[in-house]
Amino acid sequence: MSTGQHPFSVIITVYDQAHDLEEQLPAFLKQEYEPGYEVIVVDESSTDETPDVLKLLKNEYKHLYSTFLPKASAQTYRRKIALNIGIKASHHEFIIIAKANKAPADTDVFKAVGEVLDQQAELTLGYVTKKHIRLQPFDTIAEAAGHIRRLERKLRKVHECKFGNYVWGRYDFIIVRKDCSLELLKLFEQKISGLNLFGIRLGILWKNLLRRSSTTLLYPSPTDS
Numbered sequence: 001m002s003t004g005q006h007p008f009s010v011i012i013t014v015y016d017q018a019h020d021l022e023e024q025l026p027a028f029l030k031q032e033y034e035p036g037y038e039v040i041v042v043d044e045s046s047t048d049e050t051p052d053v054l055k056l057l058k059n060e061y062k063h064l065y066s067t068f069l070p071k072a073s074a075q076t077y078r079r080k081i082a083l084n085i086g087i088k089a090s091h092h093e094f095i096i097i098a099k100a101n102k103a104p105a106d107t108d109v110f111k112a113v114g115e116v117l118d119q120q121a122e123l124t125l126g127y128v129t130k131k132h133i134r135l136q137p138f139d140t141i142a143e144a145a146g147h148i149r150r151l152e153r154k155l156r157k158v159h160e161c162k163f164g165n166y167v168w169g170r171y172d173f174i175i176v177r178k179d180c181s182l183e184l185l186k187l188f189e190q191k192i193s194g195l196n197l198f199g200i201r202l203g204i205l206w207k208n209l210l211r212r213s214s215t216t217l218l219y220p221s222p223t224d225s
Helices: 018-029 050-060 080-089 109-116 141-152 176-188 194-210
Strands: 008-014 037-043 064-068 094-098 122-126 134-139 173-177 215-218
Touching: 008 018, 018 037, 018 134, 037 050, 037 080, 050 064, 050 215, 064 080, 064 134, 080 176, 109 134, 122 141, 134 141, 141 176, 173 176
Parallel strands: 008 037, 008 094, 037 064
Antiparallel strands: 094 173, 122 134, 122 173, 134 215
């Protein structure tokens, strides 16, 4: 396993999440990480105050960038398109795909991740709890495909939106090498039937018994202080 700290590009896609950005985004922007990082927010044509919140935050944080997905792109795979826009705008080799409503619990989370991240893994899933984060590396995108399909590709209706939204699974962020990101995005194009999802779950259960160990990083919870 090859580790070492490298700069990160953090990509967050949002739709009508002005409140989440106002409350949570500063925690992404206040990370103490010496190699440096950038945060790229892709707005999926929000109808609330999201653009205004981003404008204010960009005035304060120079490593925050934003772009948008035009309304004309109202297609089934909006999230894939939004992520692709963010990835193309990124400048670093390692990309973190995060959620606006799941901010780092402390200012040294990026540092902790950078110290143990397996650079040879094409993709790493990250899990966040109150007291630690866990990294689950995969040698190839194909090995992680079942997890992504099971947790990301099942669509549901969202009352606030006119288009389907992706259901996130238990994992809270994805770390992917930029040169592997196109393979990851292909997983967002695949429709999965209920029967196939059941088969994927069984396959993941079996692989979990054989997979290599994940890495757990402890950090203080905000409630511990």
